[in-house]
Amino acid sequence: MAKAGKTSYPKEKIKILFLENISDVAVKNFQRHGYVQTEKISKALTEEQLIEEIKDVHILGIRSKTQITKNILDAAKKLQAIGCFCIGVNQVDLKAATKNGVVVFNAPYSNTRSVAELVIGLAIMLIRRIPDKNKAAHEGIWMKDAKGSFELRGKTLGIIGYGNIGSQVSVLAEALGMKVLFYDTETKLPLGNASDGKTLKEVLSKSDVVTLHVPETSQTKNLINKTNLKYFKKGAILINYARGEVVDLDALRTAIIDEAIGGAAIDVFPWEPEKNGDRFQTPLQDLPNVILTPHIGGSTEEAQQNIGEDVSVKLFNYLEKGITFGSHTVPALALPPQEGSHRILHIHNNVPGVLSEINTQLSKFKINILGQYLKTNEAIGYVVLDVDKQLSAQALGLLKEVKATIKVRMLY
DSSP: OOOTTOOSSOGGGOOEEEOTTOOHHHHHHHHHTTOOOEEEOSSOOOHHHHHHHGGGOSEEEEOSSOOBOHHHHHHOTTOOEEEEOSSOOTTBOHHHHHHTTOEEEOOTTTTHHHHHHHHHHHHHHHHTTHHHHHHHHHTTOOOOOOTTOOOSTTOEEEEEOOSHHHHHHHHHHHHTTOEEEEEOSSOOOOOTTOEEOSSHHHHHHHOSEEEEOOOOOTTTTTSBOHHHHTTSOTTEEEEEOSOGGGBOHHHHHHHHHTTSEEEEEEOOOSSOOSSTTOOOOOTTTTOTTEEEOSSOTTOOHHHHHHHHHHHHHHHHHHHHHOOOTTOSSSOOOOOOOOTTEEEEEEEEEOOTTHHHHHHHHHHHTTOOEEEEEEEEOSSEEEEEEEEEGGGHHHHHHHHHTSTTEEEEEEOO
16 A cells, blocks of 8 residues: 655655745644755745746745746746645746646635634724824824714625635624625625625625725726726725735725725735835825735734645645645646555646557556546646556656656656
């Protein structure tokens, strides 16, 4: 029986590089399993720096700042997988990663609660106009005044994007007595008493607080713009803890100055500094009832620990078991160990005849296939083969010669 945790490649030779101060949970997970070449760097690296660093790296861990370009991937001859220790994967050139047979994982759910809790807290702060009162108190001015301050109870929360975070915000908002109205381009089952708005305009026009939870795409760029801001209720609150390109900040600034919008909380920006301490500018600085935070919506110790655990387990399972569940590039497969066999992973371009050629080559040399698994997407195919132990080295050599092969690896 193949032992979980055993690979054909000596663990002490496998190099793992974690950037951007990834949680120590991830580092310890690999070190605990015998991967001694696990390096952690606190910052992001430039393309030029990473091209130099990645040449001998097998597993790479990043967060949102590091941009993985085609040039980096082409230089990463030994790279097996990338772990994005964050929600998104837009910082990775997925097309190039797919072409190079590099598996890409992320943690789409691990910081959901952290973001959802903060959104509710911000809604309370803004609807009570706490930022202005806090600023005044720091300046020695006493502003004990109920004017313009309201409770959340009975108010309508408009959620744009009813995915993992949006739906969690929905549950918390209802617990506070809010009415919830949401809009999503896909049909979603409402939780609790939430209602599905038919159009974006409908949700914006009926909501006292609007919170955004959409991805960054060409369709969502400047989703909240000069035109859509006119649909908001006068004095409504806007919260964007989603993506920086979703809101036209100049248009929002005008709407706040004109008192059409009653306040805003923004965590993500079209341009963000590379590191802590760098100068930061936005059109929303020095405006009343505005909370600005430095992209920390999911930055809690619990979330970082969850992300570290989630992504490192996915990376470990692929490295040692060939499991690709959660991958954005290589098709998803999960396989039980096969008794009395060696396992080989074969990633290839998705063209006709590859599986036939694999089977023909192996049968020609009388190599018995004890188990075989294939899954494809539009670009590549992923085959896992369990073969006789005595002939596995020969099988590995034959598989490397198969046309359309991208990457072959003996797992154990």
